Amino acid sequence: MWRFTQPVKHKLPATVWPSADEASRSRLFSPIDIGPIRLDERTWVPAMVPWRATDDGFVTDDNLDWYGRFAGGRPGAIVVEATGVRDIPSGPLLRIGHDRFIPGLKRLVDRVRQESNGHTRLFIQIIDFLSVRRRPDPAKFFARFLELNDRHRGALERITGDETWSRADDDRVRAFLSTAPDDILDAVLDERELESLRFGYRERVTDTHFEHIRNLPEVLPGMFADAADRAREAGFDGVELHYAHAYTMASFLSARNTRDDGYGGARENRARLPLEVFRAVRERVGADYVVGCRYLGDDVIEGGNRLDDAVYFGRRFAEAGFDFLSISKGGKFEDAKQPKVGHAVYPYTGRSGYECMPTVLSDENGPFGRNVPLASAIRRAIRADGFQTPVVTAGGIGTFELAESILANGEADIVGLARQALADPDWFEKVRTGHGADVRRCEFTNYCEGLDQMHKQVTCKLWDRIDLDELGVPRSEDGRRRLVAPKWQPTDE
Numbered sequence: 001m002w003r004f005t006q007p008v009k010h011k012l013p014a015t016v017w018p019s020a021d022e023a024s025r026s027r028l029f030s031p032i033d034i035g036p037i038r039l040d041e042r043t044w045v046p047a048m049v050p051w052r053a054t055d056d057g058f059v060t061d062d063n064l065d066w067y068g069r070f071a072g073g074r075p076g077a078i079v080v081e082a083t084g085v086r087d088i089p090s091g092p093l094l095r096i097g098h099d100r101f102i103p104g105l106k107r108l109v110d111r112v113r114q115e116s117n118g119h120t121r122l123f124i125q126i127i128d129f130l131s132v133r134r135r136p137d138p139a140k141f142f143a144r145f146l147e148l149n150d151r152h153r154g155a156l157e158r159i160t161g162d163e164t165w166s167r168a169d170d171d172r173v174r175a176f177l178s179t180a181p182d183d184i185l186d187a188v189l190d191e192r193e194l195e196s197l198r199f200g201y202r203e204r205v206t207d208t209h210f211e212h213i214r215n216l217p218e219v220l221p222g223m224f225a226d227a228a229d230r231a232r233e234a235g236f237d238g239v240e241l242h243y244a245h246a247y248t249m250a251s252f253l254s255a256r257n258t259r260d261d262g263y264g265g266a267r268e269n270r271a272r273l274p275l276e277v278f279r280a281v282r283e284r285v286g287a288d289y290v291v292g293c294r295y296l297g298d299d300v301i302e303g304g305n306r307l308d309d310a311v312y313f314g315r316r317f318a319e320a321g322f323d324f325l326s327i328s329k330g331g332k333f334e335d336a337k338q339p340k341v342g343h344a345v346y347p348y349t350g351r352s353g354y355e356c357m358p359t360v361l362s363d364e365n366g367p368f369g370r371n372v373p374l375a376s377a378i379r380r381a382i383r384a385d386g387f388q389t390p391v392v393t394a395g396g397i398g399t400f401e402l403a404e405s406i407l408a409n410g411e412a413d414i415v416g417l418a419r420q421a422l423a424d425p426d427w428f429e430k431v432r433t434g435h436g437a438d439v440r441r442c443e444f445t446n447y448c449e450g451l452d453q454m455h456k457q458v459t460c461k462l463w464d465r466i467d468l469d470e471l472g473v474p475r476s477e478d479g480r481r482r483l484v485a486p487k488w489q490p491t492d493e
Contacts, residue, residue, distance in 0.1 A: 001337075001348070001349055001353065001354065001359075001446065001449070001450075002335075002337070002349060002350045002351050002353060002354045003354075003361060004361065004362065004363055007361040007362060007363070008361075008362055008363060008364055008366070009360055009361055010360045010361075010362055010366045010367065010368070011360075012360075012398070012441055012443065012444075013368060013402075015399040015400070015401050015436075016401065017400055017431060017435075017436020017439070018400055018431065018434065018436065020433050020434035021434075022434075023400070023433070024432075026400075026404055027407040028041065028042055028043060028404050028407060029041045029042070029043075029432055032076075032390060032413060032414065033390075034077075034121075034238070034290055034292070034323050034324050034390055035238070035289075035290045035291070035292075035323030035324070036288045036289065036290065036323075037121060037237055037238070037290055039076040039077055039121055039414070040119055041075070041076040041428075041432075042076055042407060042413065042414045043075040043076040043077075043403075043414075043415060043417065043428050044075065044076060044077045044078075044079070044326075044392055044394070044414050044415065044416040044417070045070050045075050045077070045078040045079065045416070045417065045418065045421045046079055046294075046326065046394050046416040046417075046418045047080065047081050047125040047240065047242075047294070048422065048458065049081045049082055049093060049452060050062075050063070050066050050081065050457060050458045051092050051093075051451075051452070051455055051456060051457050051458060052066055052457055052483075053092045053093055053094045053095075054092060055089070055091060055092055056089070056095075057084065057089075057090060057093060057095030057101060058094075058095075058101065058104050059094065059101075059104030059105060059107060059108050061474070062457070062474055062483055063094070063104075063108060064107060064108060064111045065474055065483065065484050066483070066484065067080065067111060067112050068111045068112065068114075068115040069115075069425045069484045069485060070112075070421060070425045071111070071112040071113075071114075071115035071116040071120050072115045072116070072425060072426065072429075073421070073424075073425045073427060073428040073429045073430075074116045074117070074119040074120055074428055074429055074432075075120055075417075075428045076120065076121065076414070076428075077120060077121040077122070077123060077237075077414075078112060078120055078121075078123070079123045079124070079125050079240050079326075080094070080108065080122065080124040080125060080236075081093070081094055081125065082094075082125050082126075082127040082242055082247075083095060083096045083124055083126055083127065083227075084096065084097055084126075084128070084129070085097055085126050085127065085128050085220075085223045085224055085227040086128065086223065090129075091455070092455075096124070096126060096227045096230050096231060097223070097226075097227065099230065101230065102230055102234050105124070105230070105231070105234035105235075105236075106234045108234075109122055109234055109235035109236060110235070121237045121238075122235075122236050122237055123236060123237055123238045123239060123240050123290065123292070124231050124236045124239055124240070125239070125240040125241075125294065126224060126227045126231065126239050126240070126241060126242060127247055127248075127249075128220060128223065128242075128247065128248040128249065129246075129247045129248055130202070130203035130205070130213075130247075130248055130251075131201070131202070131203045132201075132203070132344055132345065133196075133200045133201040133202070133344070134200050134339070134342055134343055134344045135198065135199055135200040135338075135339045135342065135343060135344070135345070136196075136197070136200065136341070137341055137342070138178060138197065138341075139178050141196070141197050142174045142175075142177050142178040143174055143178070145196065145201070146174070146177070146189075146193065146197075148170050148173055148174070150166075152173060152177075152188055152189075153165045153168065153173065154166070155187055155188040156168075156173070156176070156188060158187075159184055159187050159188070185197070198338055199336070199338055199339065199345045200339065200344055200345055202333060202345065204251065205248060205251040205252055205257060205259065205264075206256075206257060206258055206259055206264065208259060208260075214261070216248065216252075216273070217261075217263050217272075217273050217276065220248070220249075220273065220277055221273075221276050221277045221280035221281075222280060224277045224280060224281050225277075225280040225281050225283070225284040225285075226284075227239070228281045228284055228285050228289075228291065229284050229285060232285050232289055237290055238289055238291060238292065238323065239281065239285075239289075239290070239291055239292075240292050240293060240294055240324075240326065241274075241277060241278065241281065241291065241292070241293040241294075242293075242294060243274055243293045243294060243295040243296075244294045244295050244296050244328045245296070245330075245331035245332065245347060245356070246331060246333045246347035249273070249277065250295065250296060252264070252270055252273045252274060253270050253271065253274060253295065253296075253305065253309075253313060254270070254299055254304050254305055255270070255299070255303060255304055255305050255309060256299075256301075256303050256304055256334070257270050267309060267312050267313075271312075271313055271316050274293075274295075274313075274317075275316065275317075275320055278291065278293070278317075278320055278322060279320070282321065290323045290324070291322065291323055292322050292323045292324035292325065292326060293317065293322055293324075293325060293326065294326040294327075294328055294392075295310070295313060295314075295317075295325070295326075295328070296310060296327075296328055296329055296330070296331075297310045297327045297328070297329050297371065297374025297375065297377075297378060298310065298329050298355070298374055299330065299332055299352065300329060300330040300332065300335075300351055300352035300355045301330075301334040301335050301350075301351075301352050302335075304332065304334070304352075307374060307377055310327070310377075310378055311377055311378055311381045314378040314379075314381060314382050314391075315381055315382055315385055315387075318382040318385065318387035318389040319385070319387065322389060323389070323390075324389065324390045324391070324392060324414070325378065325382075325389055325390070325391050325392070326391075326392035326416070327371070327375040327378060327392065327393055327394075327412075328371070328394070328395075329352075329355045329356055329371045329374060330351070330352030330353060330354070330356040331347050331348050331352055331353055331356035332347055332350070332352040332353075333345055333347045334350075334352070335350030335351055335352050335353075336348075336349045336350045337350060346453045348449060348452075348453070349453070355370070355371070357395070357419070357446055358370045358371075358395060358396050358444070359444050359445060359446050360444045360445065366396075367395075367396040367444055368396045368397070368398070368402060369395070369396055369397055369402050369406065370395055370396050371394070371395035371396070372393050372395070372406055372411050372412065373411075374393075375391050375392070375393035375411060375412045376409075376410075376411035376412065378391060379391040379410070379411065379412060380410075390413040390414055391412050391413050391414070392412060392413070392414040392415075393406060393411065393412035393414075393415060393416065394415070394416030394417070394418055396444060397415055397416070397417055397420065398417065398419075398420040398441055398442050398444070399441075400431050400436060403415040403417075419442045419444060419446075419448060420441070420442040422442070422448055422458070422460050423440050423441065423442035423443075423460045423462050423463075424439055424440035424441070424442070424462075424485065425485055426438075426439075426485075426488040427439055429488075430488070433490070435490055435491065437491075438490070438491055440462050440463065440485075442460075442462075443462070445461075447460065447461040448460055448461075456476070457477065457481075457483060459476065459481050459482070459483060460485070463482070463485045463486055464476075464481040464482050464483075465480075465481065465482070466482070466486050467482070467486055468480075468481075468482055470482070470486070
């Protein structure tokens with residue numbers, strides 16, 4: 001994970017928890033309408049990938065336990081993890097690209113309804129992503145993956161002064177490059193080849209020389225619409241279109257999108273496919289179903305979007321009729337840390353990844369509510385245009401005071417707690433009932449993010465070794481960690 005050169009270690013802020021009466025009169029625990037439905041309160045658990053699905057993308061009992069545990073705290077809404085719209089293998093991540101996934105997703109919806117006594121609304125985040133391969137062993141890369149051409153041979157002649165390279169067979173060239181020092185490789189390989197060698201091959205939305213990339217605007221609206229239709233059949237209250245971070249739709253929005261087919265370049269072109277996807281989804285599910293999106297307030301990478309871009313997109317999305325806008329930040333491939341050989345690049349290891357999930361090792365501004373100004377600026381702009389679209393903010397929020405102040409200041413309409421909800425799924429119930437002193441406070445060290453990076457089942461260090469011998473508690477694959485937080489009993493009972 002990226003770190004500041006001279007980080008400041010911040011302590012968790014002191015806080016005063018509300019009484020049950022104070023909580024009942026707060027903005028945080030007041031209702032809000034999102035399109036055709038009402039949330040009983042303005043608390044929100046953003047999407048988090050727990051690595052609990054089957055390798056074929058089906059819901060497991062561990063998924064049910066994960067979401068059921070959050071639902072037990074009765075937040076206003078939970079967003080189910082990024083769920084793939086394509087019917088393709090993607091490891092232990094949920095999928096919704098075929099009707100065969102619907103029964104398992106129905107079970108998940110039923111579990112949340114049961115555990116929350118119908119209090120919690122449930123959305124599912126639907127996503128598309130392009131191919132990302134693991135960083136190859138150099139010998140394998142040069143022997144199998146590098147496509148040699150005259151450019152490589154010409155570069156070798158210029159560097160070495162040896163004119164025989166133009167006549168050298170492939171085996172000789174590959175053998176030489178496989179042991180060549182970095183300065184020679186830097187001169188012989190182009191930017192994408194070097195990336196494939198040192199980080200692993202990664203498709204981009206600008207690779208329009210590939211037919212399947214060129215045709216994305218033709219196929220994605222239908223795929224997202226089909227997925228949303230399945231979500232409705234499974235019983236979800238709505239869908240969150242994943243337009244954030246390192247994935248397909250965010251890449252279309254990004255200023256780095258230089259497609260010349262009307263879907264890249266100027267802002268209005270970059271917004272074209274996300275709007276077409278929304279319209280296809282809306283047409284399929286109807287006006288009485290929630291359709292929102294999560295997108296970036298700042299890409300945090302060189303040449304990427306900044307807040308002014310995000311404000312533009314927010315205004316367009318509100319005008320189009322999105323039912324909510326959930327604002328995130330960063331999480332891009334372009335500044336990610338080089339992975340080890342055999343591992344895939346992880347888009348939360350660079351500066352953009354840090355800003356997505358800020359920690360207590362920060363600059364002088366600290367991690368708490370660090371990303372709120374992005375949501376605030378977007379909300380202010382769409383309100384000036386006359387739209388009341390609810391705006392969700394998240395990132396380093398763990399106390400009632402901070403959440404309530406965000407709402408009081410008009411910086412957002414709904415407050416998301418991801419890592420804090422993972423640390424204590426009962427946060428909402430504890431604060432709502434005047435038991436804030438019992439809250440298990442997230443320390444924002446990103447232990448959970450480290451597990452995610454390794455594709456391990458995500459847990460929290462504050463509870464995953466507690467009462468491991470508890471009867472029936474589900475454990476991680478290695479048996480060393482519990483997969484759900486211990487149950488809470490109020491201290492005055």
